[in-house]
Amino acid sequence: MSLVARHLEANGIPTVIVGSAMDIVIHCGVPRFLFTDFPLGNPAGHPGNATMQSEIMRLAFDLLDSADAPRRVVTAPFRWRDDPEWRNRYGxxxxxxxxxxxxxxxxxxxxxxxxxxxxxxx
Amino acid sequence: MGNAEPTINYMERTRLYYRALGYSNDYKWSHFDDAPFARLARPLAQSRIALITTSSPTDRGNKDARGVKHVWSLPVANPPDRLFTDDLAWDKESTHTNDRESFLPIAAAQALAAAGVFGGLTDHFHGVPTEYSHRKTEAEDAPALLSLLRDERAEGAILFPI
Known part of the structure; x- marks a missing residue:
């Protein structure tokens, strides 16, 4: 997806990536990245939490509008659910x-x- | 802010996992020192925005007869409740993708458009395959998506890799 964002941006369409694999997106280098620190699968918010999903969407629009240079990264102010082991599980x-x-x-x-x-x- | 815990090193975990599977060559993720940059041509409140997903439609209609995935689109009006994600790498032990809004928040975006935050969504949302091959993404899928977005006069895009 990072390569896709770069291609759109290079052709005049501004982009925001909303995602949870921070290291991969930063390694590639993208115009704007909204980081959601969740297990891979729900970059737009906890399942069933429409309020959080709306707030994350709003942060994405804010970043789309406000960034004044490439490689802008914003971290959404939300944690994963009460599951302290999730970071050790994937892969x-x-x-x-x-x-x-x-x-x-x-x-x-x-x-x-x-x-x-x-x-x-x- | 969320918390002070270190973020996960997915590249390292993926390398170790595929070595354990017996692959001898590590995957090389794309890397660039700089990034392109464009600005919205009009105020956000007037801008038409496209939403992009890495999931597939439930009928897998984005795959051709040879099993190759392509860019696909569906209307944002009455979008499907579910999309296919089983073939993607995500944390299937910690969460699920039964709520489409958790990875493609069409309803959340539509509500923000109604509230005047941005101009509105394009008529369709679009899917782009996650590919091993950088070449396929750069030479085929990204240009195909750009063409679709230009047809819909998209002025910005928000991308949600699963």
């Missing part, structure tokens, strides 16, 4: 499951090869 590797992960990887590579062959019309 963590359980040492007990290493062998299973390796098997899943083999399976995935086979599927990728098959999909690649299909795309090449082989």
């Amino acid at each position: 963590q590797i359980d040492p007990v499951k290493i062998a299973k992960l390796r098997e899943a990887g083999e399976e995935r590579r086979k599927k990728q090869e098959a999909a690649k062959a299909l795309k090449l019309g082989a």
